[in-house]
Amino acid sequence: MSSSRLSSWLPWGAMALIILALCTYFQRYPTGDDAWFAEESYWLWKEGKVRSEFFRGLLHWEEHYLVSHKLFIAFGALLGGILPDSLYTSKLSGLLFFGVIVVFLLIETQSKTPQKNGFWGVLILVFGNTLMTQMSFENRPEMMITAFGLASFYGVRRMDKNRVMVPLAGLFAGLAVLTHLNGIIFLGAGFLTLVLTRHYKKGLIFGIVGALTASLYFYDILQEPDGLTKWWFQFRNDPATQNAFGWVAKLKVLASYPLIFVESPEQLCTTLLLIAVGWFGRKNIRHTDRILPLYSLSLLILFWLITKRASAIYQVMFVPFMILLIYEWLQSKPLPTIPFYLKVITVLYLIVGLVGNIQVIGRNLSGYLPLQYAQLRPQLPQKGMGLVPITFYFNEYEHFDKLLCHTNFELQMQYQQQMKPWSSEKFGAWAQQHKASFIVLDYKTARADYYPSQGAARFGNYHLVFADKQFSVYSLGSN
Numbered sequence: 001m002s003s004s005r006l007s008s009w010l011p012w013g014a015m016a017l018i019i020l021a022l023c024t025y026f027q028r029y030p031t032g033d034d035a036w037f038a039e040e041s042y043w044l045w046k047e048g049k050v051r052s053e054f055f056r057g058l059l060h061w062e063e064h065y066l067v068s069h070k071l072f073i074a075f076g077a078l079l080g081g082i083l084p085d086s087l088y089t090s091k092l093s094g095l096l097f098f099g100v101i102v103v104f105l106l107i108e109t110q111s112k113t114p115q116k117n118g119f120w121g122v123l124i125l126v127f128g129n130t131l132m133t134q135m136s137f138e139n140r141p142e143m144m145i146t147a148f149g150l151a152s153f154y155g156v157r158r159m160d161k162n163r164v165m166v167p168l169a170g171l172f173a174g175l176a177v178l179t180h181l182n183g184i185i186f187l188g189a190g191f192l193t194l195v196l197t198r199h200y201k202k203g204l205i206f207g208i209v210g211a212l213t214a215s216l217y218f219y220d221i222l223q224e225p226d227g228l229t230k231w232w233f234q235f236r237n238d239p240a241t242q243n244a245f246g247w248v249a250k251l252k253v254l255a256s257y258p259l260i261f262v263e264s265p266e267q268l269c270t271t272l273l274l275i276a277v278g279w280f281g282r283k284n285i286r287h288t289d290r291i292l293p294l295y296s297l298s299l300l301i302l303f304w305l306i307t308k309r310a311s312a313i314y315q316v317m318f319v320p321f322m323i324l325l326i327y328e329w330l331q332s333k334p335l336p337t338i339p340f341y342l343k344v345i346t347v348l349y350l351i352v353g354l355v356g357n358i359q360v361i362g363r364n365l366s367g368y369l370p371l372q373y374a375q376l377r378p379q380l381p382q383k384g385m386g387l388v389p390i391t392f393y394f395n396e397y398e399h400f401d402k403l404l405c406h407t408n409f410e411l412q413m414q415y416q417q418q419m420k421p422w423s424s425e426k427f428g429a430w431a432q433q434h435k436a437s438f439i440v441l442d443y444k445t446a447r448a449d450y451y452p453s454q455g456a457a458r459f460g461n462y463h464l465v466f467a468d469k470q471f472s473v474y475s476l477g478s479n
Contacts, residue, residue: 010120017127017353024360025095025137027368029445030087032407034139035393038090040068041076042397049220054390054405057434058412059234066221066231067238071178072141087370087394090139097143098136101320102126104150108157109327118327125323128349130266130356135316141180142316148176149186149299150320152210156190157291159202166194170206174213182317184306187214189298193291239411244308259310260318266356267315269349274322276345280338281329288328296321369445370394372470376440379466379473384437389446404434406448424452428460437476444470 036054043051049064050073056062075093083089102123109122126132135142155169173190176183187210194203221227235241244250261271278285285293299318307314373396380386383401390405397403409430413422427450431439439462441447443454452459455467462474 010117010124013350014120014123014127017124017350020354020357020361021127021133021136024133024357024364025091026361027364028087028091028137028360029363030369030391030394031138032390034087034090035390035405036407037069037073037076037139037141038080039393039397040065040073041080041090044073045077045081053402054393055408055411056402056404058408058415059237060230061234064224064230065234066224066227067234069141069180070217070220071175072144072180075144076139085395085398090394091137094136094138094140094143097147098132100147101143101150104147104154105320105323108150108154108324122323122327124350125326128353129270129319130353130360131264131270131312131315132319133353133357134360135313140313142313144179145176145183145186146317146320148172148179149183149317152176152186152190153295153321156193156206156295157289159194159199166202166205167209170209171213173206174210174216177210177214178217181217182303182306182314184214185299185302185317187211188302189295192298192302193295196294197291237415239414241308244306253307253309254304256310257304257307260307260312260315263310264312265352267312269345269352270315270319270322272345273349274326276342277326277329280342281331284331285329288331292321292324292328296325367444367470370396376471376473380440381438381475385435386438386440387431387434387436388440389442391446392440404431404436406446409450410448420449422450424450424459426450428452428462432461432476438465439474441472441474442470443472 036052039052039054040050043049043053050068051063051065052061072093076090079089079092083092105122105126106119109118149172152169152172155165155172158165159169169190170187173183173187176186187207190210191203191207194200194206218228218231221231224230236245242249244253260267262268296318299321303314303317369391373392373394377396377399380400382399385402385404386400387404387406387409388396390407392403392405409427410422412430413420413426418426428439441451443451454472455464457464459474462476464472465475466473
């Protein structure tokens, strides 16, 4: 493809990908994380502290959940307090900070190293990445962490232009830690980059500002009697952190770390594109600004040391820096000389992005859970404890006295080291022990191995009172 034809194609390609990404937001399906974090924000806004009724009985989370992602949950509480309570409101935090990431990427590439059509090229790389567009509309902290981390990097890279840049970079790195403890990699990467480039005084200022900001994480913990002891108990026993403790478990996580970059097609294509571009510009890379690769490598190593599991969602924190590396390394040669292998990998990247976003749209069209739950509500008692899928939170949480979620059962089984498979009898006994008067089962979007056979008249001491093609409702007691 000639340079002129490429120039005319890029804007249209970028706009098509942006429109497709926007289409994935319409009636986007809820995830368990959407609901889990939304419930935390709900109680913070309503009672002034983070807790959970869904997970009552697990590590005292119903009293005070001290290991929450402080700033992220607080931001969600603010959104939930000023906007209508809905799934869209809970997902809005991801979208807002995704927008911040896109703006920073465009500023960073176009102000420092502008290229012809580079603006459109960056948008294609961002919106052609399924992982980014999918996570941009989920109620998870990765977008917020990455936005603060990218802002911190922006300040580090411009440390010589304005003396306020370094403390600002430290501030944003500290905010990344407040958002989620994984954000400590941005605090560490900024400090290492400044020290390794022999900016020792600036590194000290960065570290002090960042550490002081991050220390606000313990504010609510220290307000609680024996807060640090309670926090450590919850942190040490949280099912999500168990892979971080013990040499064998930690070594397994360290060994599986590369999966973050290769496990799924969208992860692999992003990684392959970065490697291909690096190989393409290998002779000139050493002449480019060393802060970006040094900072990116620091992020990579630090996260390898602290991560508790290799998950696709964590690649989100690296993708903006991978895009910056791709953009700047492509400057080593003019675009018309791009070799065939790089064209093939770029096409694969875009195909995977297109297919991934179309799959998300297809899942959205299969049924909108908040609406389906509302239609199911007349079949449910309004009094008593209910045991429901975690996504039942949306539009339903305040319609019932008390609700527990199925995930609570799963986590408590893990905490008690009960080996899978868990039986429906064990599930029913657990529900009765926790005083659930009714149970909602979703056989389409949340089916679990411990569910009874669809349409079963009873399991344990619960009997069937309603069933359709997707849901079954069971009530405690005899017919």
